[in-house]
Amino acid sequence: MKRQTMAAGAISAAAILLISPVAGANTVDGQGGGYAEFAVSGAATNWTGTMSLGGGFPQTSFTSSARTAQRIGGTTNWLAASSPPGAKYGSSRNLPYLNVNPLSSTAADPQPSVTTYTFSNPTPAENWMFTLGDVDADYVVVSARGRDGDAVPAAALGFRGTFNYCLGPGSPSCSRPTDEPVWNPVTGELRGRGSDTDGASAWFEPTVQLTSLRFEFHRLSGTPIFQTWFATIARDINGRVSGCEEASGSPSDIPVALLRDGDVIAETTTSADGTYAFINYHAQSGYTVEIDEPEGCVTDRSFVPVSTASTDATGVDFVLRERTAEDDAIDEFTDEVDELAESLDLPIDLGTLLTPPDLTPGDPGSLDDIIQWKRGLLSW
Template sequence: MLAAAMAVLLAGSAVAATAATTTGFAQWGPLTGSTNDYATTMQLPALGFPEATVASDSRADVALPSGATNWFGASTPPGQRYGSSRDQAYLNLRPRADNASSPSTTTYTFDRPTPQGWTVVLGDVDADQVRVSATRADGTAATTADLGFRSAFNLCDTTPRPSSVCSDTGRPKDVPTWDPATATLRGNDAAVDSDGATGWFEPTTSLRTLTFTFTRRAGLPILQTWFAVTKQDVSGTVAVTTGTCSLASATVSLVDASGAVVATRSVDASGTYAFDGVAASDGYRVALSGVPATCLVTSPSSRAIDLRAGDAVTDFSVRQAVPVPITGEVRAVSGPLEGVTVTLTPVAGGPSRTATTDVAGRYVFEDNADAADYTIAVTAPSGYLSAPDRTATVPAGATTPVTDQDFVLQALPTVSGVVEGPDGPVAGVTVELTGGGSTYRAVTAADGTYALPRVPAGGYVLAVPNPPAGYQTPATSPVTVGTADVPDQDVVLTRVAATGSVAGTVTLDGRPLPGAVVTVGPGGAAGATVTTDAEGTFGLGALTPGTYRVTVAAPAGTSGGAARSVTITVAGEDLTGQDFAFVTDPATSDPVVPVPDDPSDPAADPTPDDDGGSAPDDGAVLPDSGGPSLALPLLGLALTTAGAVAVVAARPRRG
């Protein structure tokens, strides 16, 4: 008796265990696409964690490095919880174009809402910035607090250091700054290239989408992106406390916070079950089903578990039902309905009893008198239509259960459709249906589909209030809901008028020229100006389709850098490589003005040569010098040479 009492007391309890937490890093699918149109998938290796589809309009050089030469170490803030990322692949991103007006947008769309217990780490945030945004499970925008920023650190502050990014001891090793008002992680104020600047996040709520908007401030920046997850184990025992109950068909299901069954395990011959490597989050439940009709679950058939503090041990108890049991299931077309109230009333009179369906939609009433009729009624949950009552009869002398007293409830209509853009389905978009004082929301899946189930009859307005970057907000459309499903409520998104950009480098004598003024004007008219940075680079974005003239104000004493015309089409090109090269003009000396001869000077009338030419007298001398007349031209040559040397010495130094 004592043993049985202890079994009943302990069964059904959920106990946190102290086993070691395990971790895992993201597994990436093949990287496909090209400049401004990349795609891949990301899967964290934990039971219950959904796969994400990844779409990015980053420029070229998106990559999935192996992590062999760049990582965050075990002693860094995220490393202390998730371990070192050495030899773990990560995603390298770029801006859409290398100027401050052309950020890239990279969105992760999860198959279903995420659990907690995971991190995203953003590295190499120095001469750039990244804004983080997300969508919650219900389709609303996540708050800054939901994003779960933890801290900024430098990944070079570890031993051993990553060889590819921390080997140059002369480069700065700084940390980025988090601005909660704008949800932006920003590099150093000087926007100089540095090593190891990193920030990390642990989202505090379930997310459907996660987006990074990455903007260049200077140079040729890269955004490094790691994902990791913590994992715990779930286990337990199903105990038979009274009578005989076969557990051959019994199963235990792991149910996430959204109600999705993420895994199911059979109960083994000893009555045990286990789920290994579950994402370390709260919001999970384990639910027992498949118990024979002759048996009753005496513990709660479904129990909540919290894996944030460690492993969970959750036990169940069953016993043989007192004859004669009446059993059945409550289902919808979509599957079993858990938590539905069922009422049993004797037709001949007497008190009514209630039971609640388990995760398999099953209910049981035991200890029913034989030779009697009973009315069974179900209370339809919200979003479902009521079903007719049933009558069950327990024959005289019966010992076997009365089974198959089932109900199939009809759900209220579902409004569904597809959200598409010019290039096909658009994932991760929140669709809203508003009317009758209620708003229903859904997030589009990877194929652009959405479904808003169990909508009461009435008039509604369908909208996409917050389209993705690059798309216009579409007009709303009316929807009328009656008694049948309302499919094909498609939404077509149109792109915002495409804009392009112009970027390049200005040099003087082969070296970067900072501070040069670049003008970009439509059709040669006066336009916007931008100044080159310390590396001589410039960029101007948000340029609508058209022809533009790009000019650079030439520094004094230079030549080159001819103006040019560029054309941006409706595709919105990013025109890089618009470079201008100036050279310093060669220096020139002042011209030598000849002095005319003085006719009164005797030396001006030389004695004719024998051949009719003129020759100086052998004894001719310069006035007041006594020197030979040849000294004058020699002196002039010397002065001219000295002047040329002085001019060359005064010329500016070439780069």
């Protein structure tokens, strides 16, 4: 019996898939890594938009009650490679960010704006960041909801530190005084020092999966705005399928899928030499690579857990062999066990009860063990 994940799974719309040959492999490019793109529409106090990161990062929409919300191109202000976030995620020069102001900036009746980002699926819990810039004559209250929809503690927002993006090699030229905001780890408040300055910023790398992220922006003086950048790290996964050429005829055109949390986020097929690659997908643990065994062939592992959290995953290989009568018997038996598991309604651990002994292909003794276990289960 083959797992049906590949055939049944739907490719996530968050992944933009391009097929291009890389070193002979059939390659899918997730186009992840780097800074986000923004699209904004609407009118004062009723803005909507999208924030796109690619690489399998969840589709993200946002709403804002700000008086203005603008996509800015990054030619005047940016995060240099010498800045704390830039040291990991690169420079944002000539790349967009979002400008947002309060709902009202009048001294007589200041009112905060609320900007909420909603993720179509829970975010990764690693290797992505957001930076809040120009927090000086104002303050931002940052909050988020986790995978279960409950509020997460401020510590889980992953505060990494404050800095000033006007300072350091490659930074933008700033004419006003520079300072840094202050972070309150209990309330989740990032507070400016009250005067209009340049470059006061803080950056965050969430350490839990999020389903939404909320910024409540308050005026302290003047007519303030704050800036928001998002960025991710992306890495590659590659490998080769080999063996069983006598039955399959060729290692080419074997379906390969990349999954996360049980969902297929990308698919390709092996090239003529059996190689495949998924490049520029979000750097995280919890991936699975799965192949669809060709007719007449079987592999001892048709799916492999993969992590790219700290480095590329190379050599994710699969070795096929010719299918035998014993393999057919195992598949038939497994189907029967699945049907039995569905029909039983007992207060027992079915996972333990229905786990057969290990079977070694070509070893009649191990096959006998399975047969005896099956008889005992059916008589139970």
